[in-house]
Amino acid sequence: MKKIMRIAFVAAFATVAGYGVYTNQRTETMSDLMLANVEALASGEASVKDCVSADSDCILLHPTDPSKDETQSKAKWP
DSSP, rough: HHHHHHHHHHHHHHHHHHHHHHHOOOOOOHHHHHHHHHHHHHOOOOOGGOOOOSOOOOEESSSGGGGGGGTTTTOOOH
């Protein structure tokens, strides 16, 4: 009887450990639709209105492409 209980315990432990490893190795990727939504929500956020000081340069960061960042010199509120 003890042998059966020991085997059952080892099997249950192995099952739980295996499931834990399986769930940690899964990666959740964003679908193309979700990525498009994130980019659509992020686009258009940066503008001259985001510049607070008119005495210094303002850097407008592009949400997805750093090569498209812009610098507005002495940007003012519209």
